[in-house]
Amino acid sequence: MVTVEFTKNLARHVECPSKRVAGATVAEALDAYFAEIPAVKAYVLDEQGAVRHHVVVFVDGAMVPRKQALSEPLSEGSVVSVMQALSGG
């Protein structure tokens, strides 16, 4: 199991509590999360399924380049943190 968590700023717009989910990659973990709370998906991914341009993903505290983020492998106990990129203001 891994943990998916979101910047508290997102909770202003949509309920997005931290959750423990199954997943061997960031994409799998997010899919599992969105299966439980579908409303969060469109805040994190665009309609083509890519991580939004000014959203940034950290795995265990390390920033993952946006275009590789979804395929980033996870380990048992990993923490996926979805944050706002400062490039977005």
Added chain:
Amino acid sequence: MSQASFVGDTVTAVCRDARDGAIYAGQGLGHWGVKMQRSRDDGATWEELAAPAFPAIEGAESHQTKDGKPWPMRVEQLWTIVASNASRPGELWCGTVGGALFRSRDHGASWEFCRALWEHPSRAEWFGGGADVPAIHSVCVHPEDPDDVVVGVSCGGVWRTRDGGASWTLGGKGMFAAFMPEARKFDTAIQDPHRLAQCDAAPDRLWCQHHNGAFVSDDRGETWRSIDVPPSVFGFAVAAHPRDADTAWFVPAKKDEERVPVDAAVVVTRTRDNAASFEQLREGLPQAFAYDIVLRHALAVDATGSQLAFGSSTGGLWVSEDGGDRWSMVDARLPPVYTVAID
């Protein structure tokens, strides 16, 4: 001022649906993308709906804009939300930055991508005006025929469907683009109409504030006549009188390279004789050191043609109860005003 919603977030489009009283608001949340909200209690509470979105397209990540910038197809902004006519309650149109048009048939619960317009061969000529990507800002639904719709695109001209979006024809003859090489000045597929306004009582009559001038059409956007709007033909906003085809209002700015009011004085310009003459209406409007720009969705007229309101880029909001003869400023200091709607 009695109520504020979404304080601290950007609202890029708003629509009061006169058919059922719902309010629709398009949000641009920056990091988190575009969102569609609906209120059925006059803005007291809101519910998030599915936002218009491109269908998943193979290879979208490698798609490019007309000038070669990478642009994975996504809706960048909800720019206009328009209720269809009374015969189709629940039908709405949404024009977006990105250049896609969407329609809902279920009060905004779901949105269909208008594929026929997107796949029209001339659409490939469109490019962005003030943005990297083209944008649909105006949707004019015929009051008697909901399948007859005219849309305005920056920069992509004026388009009309007569079959509910299944097929589209390019209008805009007579418009000219000074931002293009001479050989393409009159190319109808790349014109930059900033805003279209339809007279509901005479929907063949359309008014246009264009990047390079002001125009009027008597054939529902097929052909246009250039008109001289004092003190300047540059601007963004235009409103059409809903009953009197010969009356329209513009809020000019100086020119494209100097986006401020002429002489730093805010003026609404009105014609009541089909552009043969214009009156410059200034009573109640700031006439010195005023740098307010009125964006394309920020001027509105009510269903009678007597009440008007406009908001500015510097957060001013003015209303008139007499067709623009006299204005009064609403007592509020607002953020930049993008869009104004009147009940």
